[in-house]
Amino acid sequence: MLSWKISAVAQAVGALNDLADYADQRVTSVSFDTRKLQSNALFVPLIADNDGHEYIDQAIEKGAVAAFWSRDLADAPEGITLIEVEDTHEALKAFAQSYLRAIQPKVVGITGSNGKTTTKDMTASILETTYRTHKTDGNFNNDIGLPITILQMPRDTEVLVLEMGMNHPHEISELSLLAEPDIAVITMVGESHIEFFDSRDGIAAAKFEIVDGLKNEGDLIVNGDEEMLMKRLSDPHHFNQTTFGQKENNDIYPVFIESSMKKTIFSTNLDPKTAICLPLPGEYNVNNALAALAVGLALDVSYKNIIKGLSEFQLTAHRLEWVLGFNQSQLLNDAYNASPTSMKASIGSFLNSDNPSPKWLVLGEMGELGEESERYHRELSEVIDADQVDHVLLYGRLMKELYDELKDDVDFQAVNLHYIESDLDQLIDYLKDNIQHKDYLLFKSSFSTNLIQVVEELKI
Template identity: 50%
Template sequence: MISLTVKEIAIAVGAINDTNQWSDREITSVNFDTRKLVKGSLFVPLLGTNDGHHFILKAVENGAAVSLWSKSLNDLPLELEQEFPVIQVNDTLKALQDLAAFYLTKVAPKVVGITGSNGKTTTKDMTDAVLSSQYRVHKTQGNFNNHIGLPITILEMPIETEVVILEMGMSRAGEIKVLSDLAKPDVAIITMIGESHIEFFGSRAGIADAKMEICSGLKENGVLIYPGEEPLLQEKVTVLKESQLKTFGTSPENDLYPLEIDAQMNRTSFITNERPDLVVNLPVLGTYNVNNALAALMAGMTLGIPIEKSAPKLAQFQLTKNRTEWLKGINESSILNDAYNANPTAMRAVLDNFSTFTNTGKKIVVLGDMLELGDQSSELHLRVKDSLDPARIEKVILYGEQMTVLYEALKGTFDEESLFHFIGAKEPLIKFVEKQINPGDYILIKSSLGTDLLSVVRSLQV
């Protein structure tokens, strides 16, 4: 529970009206969604598809104790005049962000910011586990990682929080700079540079520039943790002092790297150069998740937590839903659901891992379009071809117009009984996949969220 008075809020957001008569009223939560308001809330009416100001009466009904307001006070409903406190500002979104910055200063936790083309949510969850071994931690929930979600995350932070972990997402240049300048990280993590949103940046170099914006608000002696084998970052991190840089990756050139990795269907374990005598266990599949864990462990080390103390917490961490999870499927099959996000690098990584599993039935992959790849879409979809081996995967089922180029390229590799392509309505795809599944089969389903293969997952799940 947070604790702010109307007086504190009014000062933080630069109120342009007199709120003195309400100055001692306490606020214990903040939200822009009237459905999530509780007694004692501050309501933040935002301008979007709908104008939040139109819902002020509903906000009061649901427990709001005060509201921000960017319209004329004469626009308040008559029944609220003189009876309900509003804090008038020029821009409610800017006021929300200013209030978050104020509250962050009031609580004064260490701040860990996380961004990257892939793996940032998993790394956030792992970092939470690592840091919870020593600190009271608050983290971004779900995908609340943009210019609205990040300040809300801060404002949901209990007053006793010692470390806050903030995921930072973006689709355009400049967006992470805004988040970093607000959060002012003590530790910044870049998980990887991939191809997500390349449509808006033109190249991976452009994406690397955007991810480096996380350093914009980095505190004077803050630390950047990044993949040391990424050349696009090696040329850009020179803006920081050497003492501010920590690297992770697979090779010995990094500050933290694995000496051995053992990847299984439901877990992955490894040992590091930091503690060769200590096995780190992860309750998730994928050698690619080792890098995420290394970044989390490095964040812990940076904040004074030795690996031997944090590693046991990693063995129990909870992965955010829809991130590479095994589900029970129809006909006694197993579904590997990874249909929340996709880019070529991530798709190849999970395919390479999935291909190594041993099972009693077939291995089937259902791959959907990867979105926001712009004019490089065809080339980037084609890159997935090398991770599809007919000796290890029995059936490839592709969905979406962007997958057409991969379908054509695979015709020379897979026979007509093993390669299929669907466009349009999901029902024919679902019915077809249902007929392919037998006991012991493994089915990998991966795509961008906008492709909506999650609906296929739900249909095939027991």
């Protein structure tokens, strides 16, 4: 069980009050959410849309024994030890970094517009064959989630795998400087969150911030097919670099790929005769596997164990997750996140699979695409082949752009094309009325559309 003395916490965060009387008191977990708080926890009252200090009584009721505190101590409640700090969020980060430096695991930081969660899961599975490994849980990949991930790390952890997300400039830099990775991975540059940047090159610059905290002589593992990333490698740097990608000028590239509805087989230039089997569809996932493979090699994992880790890894929920659905249908749930790049890749992989059963595309709108949102939605038509799909069901205001693009295309006259703007219940009812025995359905959208709820309603 994790455990910290109050004296150690106070020293890590530079407490402003005298805690000598509580020096030997211990906390065994850290939480900013009173709904998930455990007994003997340290409560972190963050100030955002709501002020977490207002929830201190609930924290005490749940069993919190200590809390960071940035209000006047005269307003302090009784029954809990308060650690006075100027900023509770900064204190959380300082505590996490102090703990990280005490444990000293090898740190792997992973970022990218798409594929970072899959790459994180693949990487952790590879490393678990050889090391005691801890990884980011769910989407705890921002300036709050990443410190919590660190503080959930067992003391015997040898390798820590951290996903680093962002939607604004300088956020990756902050995470990298906190985590000080030994290995940094950039999966790709896409259009995700482009409304907050001037261009894809601006996104590339933001992703490259991951090197800001990379240790001297650390390893940068980067998608070599991304010109906007490669041009940033032209100047002298303090790190080693390994490239992966589809092109043969990369350090690691595939020489063979074969994808079906539920698995992908490939081999690499490092051992062309040895096949690697991924338990998920999509040729685009090979790049994620190559990045994870490169991390394994950087940490001296044997190729045999790398293959084992990739063949046995499990994805975070709601990402390329096959579930049995209504009327014995097969539902491919990839509705947690979407960008034009990932949407096109998922659609292409799904439609190009060799399964003869009727296929549905259930597509929700994509968020945070800025002024070009309508164009990005229209351009999805480029990867939807009328000869390969039986039903196209589109949901969300912006998906009207794709609907209009397809409905006037003569090739789609034989396709069951339907559009629903905002009524989720109508969407569920339409699916239940029209799904036939053993149909195959792909669900892909941004999280905000809540297609995940639709999948839950259709599961059996």
